[in-house]
Amino acid sequence: MTHEHSLSGPLDDPASDAGHADHPPRVGFFTDTSLCIGCKACEVACKEWNGVPEDGLDLLGMSFDNTGRLDANSWRHVAFVEQERPLGRQDAGLSALPTGPSGAHGRDGLPAGGPRHAGGDAGKPGDTPVDLGLPSFGLPGAAAGAESRQDFRWLMSSDVCKHCTHAGCLDVCPTGALFRTEFGTVVVQPDICNGCGYCVSGCPYGVIDRRADDGRAWKCTLCYDRLRDGLEPACAKACPTDSIQFGPLDELRERAAERLEQLHGAGVAEARLYGHDPDDGVGGDGAFFLLLDEPEVYGLPPDPVVPTRDLPAMWKCAGMAASALLAASTAAFLGWGRRR
Known part of the structure; x- marks a missing residue:
């Protein structure tokens, strides 16, 4: 094993x-x-x-x-x-922050998560597809700002x-x-x-x-x-x-x-x-x-613990218990032999 x-x-x-x-x-x-x-x-x-x-x-x-x-x-x-x-600051807070592997920008050089205007400029936090001149596709809340999408x-x-x-x-x-x-x-x-x-x-x-x-x-x-x-x-x-x-x-x-x-x-x-x-x-x-x-x-456990974490200590305790049992059995056997 x-x-x-x-x-x-x-x-x-x-x-x-x-x-x-x-x-x-x-x-x-x-x-x-x-x-x-x-x-x-x-x-x-x-x-x-x-x-x-x-x-x-x-x-x-x-x-x-x-x-x-x-x-x-x-x-x-x-x-x-x-x-x-409520959304709270989820829309405005996250889209405006620099992110990505460089710690500064996304893949296209713009602030990661931020929308882009039709001309290619980064949009303001909370801009919606309608604000940016993009189609809304009839999605719920697409024509409203972040402040109105609180459900x-x-x-x-x-x-x-x-x-x-x-x-x-x-x-x-x-x-x-x-x-x-x-x-x-x-x-x-x-x-x-x-x-x-x-x-x-x-x-x-x-x-x-x-x-x-x-x-x-x-x-x-x-x-x-x-x-x-x-x-x-x-x-x-x-x-x-x-x-x-x-x-x-x-x-x-x-x-x-x-x-x-x-x-x-x-x-x-x-x-x-x-x-x-x-x-x-x-x-x-x-x-x-x-x-x-x-x-x-x-869906993640709050305090995950590997099930085998305590195996070394358990085996050590088991070994000590087995040794003690063996010693006690030997002493008992020798005592019984002397009485015979």
Whole structure:
């Protein structure tokens, strides 16, 4: 059985802990949900590049979310959360802030998230399609400013495997089908997986799933084949708003902290980071998020803990108990022998 000894080795260097002596910097995802527009380009790119089967169109009877959750055939899941609460500063506060990998602008050199006038100039925060001379397509609220659209707001977020620092799925896999790459990510080898399902229960996020047709486990690989060729993952490449940002994990954490400060400064007090803390129950995530509400709203556990975190201490206690029992049994046997 191949185990990753979660609590030995460097706290935030899982590649070294897994035996990669000379390896590149740990990489991962920073998903800024304040920039997500729910286009699902990441879902499509993931399926196309990795050959993930199409699993039907089901709007779930309540939203535009046709995937519902992460599973064996959905390695990326764009959540649509509709809330009956005021927009507050969501429109004006987020669109005016500089974002993107550069920390300053979006892909087209304009403030990311900000609309553009017909002439190409960046629009003002709160500008509507009608204000910009664009068609409204008859959408509710399209002809009204942000101040008049106070009935609800949508929160959107592209979820993915977290590639945990302390990965419970790795600890419980009996065949070595799961392994830690030199980039610090976690990958399933389907040709080795025997479909036991231990990894499914070992994941604190409910990410891993088995396909009904073959029983094997599948999940995001963070496009390991692309990483080895020096390319970014397909989902990050396809994201039009830089909501999904890829790079060295240390750099992403710095960028996320700056973005959080920007949002708080703009009055978006509910903004928070999730999965960035190396001292949490999984040792920090290789894919972490900036959220605009509580984690539970997005379907994320508030305090995830890797199920195998306490295994070393448990085995130590079991060993001590067994030794004590053996010593007591030996003493009893020797005492009985002397009495004979």
